[in-house]
Amino acid sequence: MSDYILQMKNISKSFPGVKALDHVCLNVRPGTVHALMGENGAGKSTLMKCLFGIYKKDEGQVIFNDEEVDIKDTNDALHRGIAMVHQELQPIPDRSIAENIFCGRYPMKNIGPVQIVDHARMYKETEELLKEVNLDFNPKVKLGTLSVSQMQSVEIAKAVSVNAKIVIMDEPTSSLTENEVEGLFDIINKLRSKGVSIIYISHKMEEILKISDEVTIMRDGTYVGTWPANELTTDLIIQRMVGRELTNRFPPRFNEPGEVVLKVENFTSIDPRSFRDVTFELKKGEILGIGGLVGAQRTELMEGLFGVRHIEKGTVTYKGETIKIHHPRDAIKKGIALLTEDRRATGIFGVLSISDNVGVASLDKYIDYGVVLNNKKLESLVKDNIDKMSIKTPSTKTQIQSLSGGNQQKVIIARWLANDPEILILDEPTRGIDVGAKYEIYTIIADLAKQGKSIIMISSEMPELIGMSDRIMVMCEGRVTGFVDSKTTTQEEIMSLATKYM
């Protein structure tokens, strides 16, 4: 019996033109939480996909339970006791919780010669599993009615149901609020005490240091090292991840908030469960942070302002003039831009080139003779932006989907800057982006504010919210619960405002 439940030795994996993993090692002890860290593109997900049977490793050994294994596919992995909670959950919203958990391996019973699904047993087992993850739901409830964090708990219950010895969690908290993260940690602790090992991938330092026993760090597809979590600090992790020292997580800001440019009053959604009576002001050159838990209707509020959602009442005054916004086009014409929360769903045009992705919102400016697009002018705009924001891409013709998350985000920021907006609404601008790229995006935001642009930034990361905004508006259950000055506020103060009505 060795000290480890899982040993991955000298794993290498190449894709056309890239060596994604280069002799990487990972040793996980039984009953521990093992954090796997690295910038985006460091190879964490690739390594986990090799373990879970989604990719085939080119070379190296996997020793699981003292036995060398060759995992053929995900089914094989599950049978051996390796489960994965995916970064993007893939539920079947219109089917019950029980069916989602047992999908593909329903308990069966025989009626004469015919095999049918044993529903009674499935519901009973689901009920027990849900108790394990602190969920109190009827197993027959449609999965789609649950919140994101509850769905994630269901995913974990699924992992428990296959008696997993190792559960891989790929960024499990990326869409959870701090409260829900606590709930997740309770479940993780429960699993750990039962001897289950967890491989935990996340970008969030505070979480890692809090929950994990050991930390393995990767950089550019290579193994940097493994350390006990209690010997590490945020700065040490970042240093080892990026291979350089990052003294400041946020760039210095020199913006000076001026006169009020935007006034929103009594803004109320047509959906009674969404935002209500929201009133706030935004000044020229100001960065206004919006804090709150997931479900506080921050995104919905901004989409309402941008004309994606409908409002029941409320007025918007822009530079002293009352304006009506029924459609994103109206907002864009007034000089408002919205960087949406879900980059893949509403941000990028995956199969289109960088040029097309940048140009799409401002084509009206590049028209000659009423119809002909001036592709040359458009191209020079794109090239300027690539230089200015140091977007890493082989060419302007490259499909945006082949870029990293951080570079994709910069391309979309470039799309909006091409319109020269007065107000930029940024919804979770650094979600799923690695540390180095985050800093670059912060720098871009700080620059824009200094140029006199007004910025609204929704963020679920408390340090980011406090570190990057001038003022913070906190919301809870669709209502504004307070404004705080980010120079004097604390995480605790914001948290108590964010949970005021709960």
Added chain:
Amino acid sequence: MEFNKKKVTDFLSNNAIVILLVLLVLFVGFTRKGFFSGPNYSNIITNVTPRFIIALGVSGCLITKGTDLSAGRMVGFGGVIACTLLQRPDYTAKFFENLPQMPLVVVLLIVMLITAFFGLLNGCVVAYLKVPPFLATLGMQTIVYGINLVYSGADPIGGLRSDFTGVATNAIFTVGKFSFKWLFLIAIAAGLIFWFLYNKTRYGKYMYAIGGNENAAEVSGVNVNRSKLKIYTLAGLMYGLAGFLLAAKSGGASVNLGLGYELEAIAACTIGGVSTNGGVGKVSGILLGVLVFELLKTSMQYLRIDTSYQFIVQGIVIIVAVALDIRKYTAKK
């Protein structure tokens, strides 16, 4: 070295159908008499032109992740209208007995306006009623067929004016045994206009954006509904043109004109690299696709394969083409 091998296999699998069909054409060409000859080229191109025009129309729908199953029936209706308006004055069984002689261009415009109107209806149903394009245009297919039956009384229309049929038969110039017809000029013009639209205008950029990610397009300020309306209307316009030319080529029309042409057009687009996943497709690819599909049919004729079997082969090619296209996108995950 290994990298190059990968590149070669990628190229082969991405262009499998085109490569196979080129091999087939070469085989037929060198084993059968008359395949590589001026008249046959001329004949193939004559068949290609209306199909190319239909494929151009459908391509916009496909690029925006839609489709248009009413294409063939609209072509048929367009052809029938054109024939009823362009019969010889001395023809005994005239459809409209006292119809004055109308200039060709006027009739062409009438035909195109009528089919464009049905295209506009398609667009409205798809864009505003949010009916899935597959079902919306399937319904329109039946409606247009019914209207055509009512209009023509299911009688074939013949006795066409020679200036009308001349559009498809008269040569502008002749090189050896290859004659360059008016028809070709119209197809070239249509191709150029579409190339311009797709590459040099907002219309094209918005079309690709909608196909690439409709939600993102909406948030970027693209008027998605209006763009779709334009795309389906333009498609209708092209079916009218194609119907007009097809009727001129056939020297007459009946309600069955254009039957099944929508499938051929969709297949040609897919073979030519228009992705059913949306956001991808070039005019040059569409031309290649139509050409390849037509060559397949001609090759089978030269090989004396029974027409019944030809249908089976065509169906298989369509399914394989789409399967290969989808494979490109699933492999990336």
